[in-house]
Every structure is written in C-alpha cells, then in structure tokens.
Amino acid sequence: MSIAVVGSKFKIEEPNNNKPEYIIIHHALAKHCTIDDIQRWHLELGWSGIGYHYFISKEGYIFEGRKEEQRGGHCKQGDMNSRSIGICLEGCYQEYKNQTDKDVPAKQLKALFNLTKHLQRKYNIPVSNVKRHHDFAPYKLCPGNYFPWEEFILTLQEENILPDIDKHWAKDNIYKVVAAGIMEGFPDGEFKPNLTVTRAELATVVANLLDIM
Ligand SMILES: [Zn+2]
Structure with a gap:
C-alpha cells in the first residue's frame, strides 16, 4: 500500500513559514468537486490559491495543493495556518442544501488514513494533534457530523506507526x-x-x- 500523490499544478505565492505541529481535516461542503474547483473558489475569495495542502477525492486520489512548507489558508484560529497541514475531503458530510453525503467512501477514508500516518511520521505529530476544523472553529461542523471521527481517531491510535x-x-x-x-x-x-x-x-x-x- 502506498500513497500516490498527484503533484501540485498551481503556482501559489505564500511564504515558506509553515511548521506543522497539527493535521487539520476539512470537507469541501460540496458533494462533487475537484481540486480545480477549490482552486477557483479560493481565488474568487481573493486568496493566492487553494488554501489546503492536500485534497482527497472520493475515489481516494490524493492531490497536492499548497506545498507543505507554505503557509496554509484553511484555519485562521490559533495561528494554525502556520502550524498545521490542511487536508480537504471531497464531499459534504453534513446537512447542507442538496449536497448532503451520509457516508464517507472507504477508498477516501483509507487514503486519508495513509496520508495522515505519513504526515504524522514525517513531522512527529501525535494522534492528539490530528484535529477537525470544528475543533478550532466550533461554529462550523467541518469535516461534517457524518464523518466517522471517533472511529478514525481510534484506527490511528491502534495502528502501530512502524x-x-x-x-x-x-x-x-x-x-x-x-x-x-x-x-x-x-x-x-x-x-x-x-x-x-x-x-x-x-x-x-x-x-x-x-x-x-
Ligand atoms: Zn473546514
């Protein structure tokens, strides 16, 4: 099992001052979308480009957004944009318009698990620092109340790192x-x-x- 990451095709001008201590997980709040959609949406907000470091499709493909060392644009609380890696999942795992998804596809969860483990190892990040966007911004449900958060954290804890x-x-x-x-x-x-x-x-x-x- 390996992590197939599709390299970034975006040139994003952001300082290389990110020191990852946390991994923060988001959903796109859109049932179907691509990394290009997110790039466009974030450019429309006047940002330098996609705010996340990674995007994972429902099929379990991992795409690179910003470089890991670049400052993120995904969680302003707690200065997290320079202290974390932001990962966004395709999908809308909460009640929202006609977008709602109640199940996170197994392939997407597996890819998220692999990427999270890889980043934990790379930056020596404990499971206790793997967080939902919601944990920093309680007024949001992100990555959605239908995302199986407790089970996900349990699998991270159970699995031996090496x-x-x-x-x-x-x-x-x-x-x-x-x-x-x-x-x-x-x-x-x-x-x-x-x-x-x-x-x-x-x-x-x-x-x-x-x-x-
Ligand atoms: Zn979020």
Whole structure:
C-alpha cells in the first residue's frame, strides 16, 4: 500500500513559514468537486490559491495543493495556518442544501488514513494533534457530523506507526531516530529495518544529524 500523490499544478505565492505541529481535516461542503474547483473558489475569495495542502477525492486520489512548507489558508484560529497541514475531503458530510453525503467512501477514508500516518511520521505529530476544523472553529461542523471521527481517531491510535519493527531487536533505536527526524519510514508505513543503506542515504542521515546538533 502506498500513497500516490498527484503533484501540485498551481503556482501559489505564500511564504515558506509553515511548521506543522497539527493535521487539520476539512470537507469541501460540496458533494462533487475537484481540486480545480477549490482552486477557483479560493481565488474568487481573493486568496493566492487553494488554501489546503492536500485534497482527497472520493475515489481516494490524493492531490497536492499548497506545498507543505507554505503557509496554509484553511484555519485562521490559533495561528494554525502556520502550524498545521490542511487536508480537504471531497464531499459534504453534513446537512447542507442538496449536497448532503451520509457516508464517507472507504477508498477516501483509507487514503486519508495513509496520508495522515505519513504526515504524522514525517513531522512527529501525535494522534492528539490530528484535529477537525470544528475543533478550532466550533461554529462550523467541518469535516461534517457524518464523518466517522471517533472511529478514525481510534484506527490511528491502534495502528502501530512502524508495524514491521515491532519485534525487531533494534526497535527502540529505530523509534528514537525516527522521532528525532534523523531517519524516516517509507511512505507505505514500513521501516524495512534489514535493507542496506546506500552512500546517499548515509549522507542524508549524517546531514540530518548535523542539522539537529
Ligand atoms: Zn473546514
């Protein structure tokens, strides 16, 4: 299982000052839409372009919006636009006009799960910092009261972050270097502890070490 991300086709002028500590999940409030629709809607608001870092279609395709390091435009409360990654789901998982969807497609949930796990690993974000837009803006239901939030958080908690190192002799050391940002797992959720290291990978590890020293 891997994360297939379609790279951004938008040139968005925003400062590279985002330091992700949170992952914030939204819905589009539209039963059917594409990332191009969201780009257009946000441009019409006078923004620099799509406010989210990622958009996930109902079929489970992940599209890149803003770059992760760019300031977002999806949650102004708590200065979250420079402290989080914003992910938007196609769909309208609440009562709204004739748009209402009561079920989040399994493929979309799975893609959201994979992307969230990947971002948690990459930025060392605990499950407690995976939030709904609603948690910061209580006057909104976003990502909708029909989104199975409790179940989603439970699956994030249950799933071991790097399941393939569970019984490995070097497990504690692996967790330590991953948590410190010196090495990371593969996008498929595994660490592959017995793969050999190339010179390029070794250089990357040493460079990461130098960065934190
Ligand atoms: Zn929202």
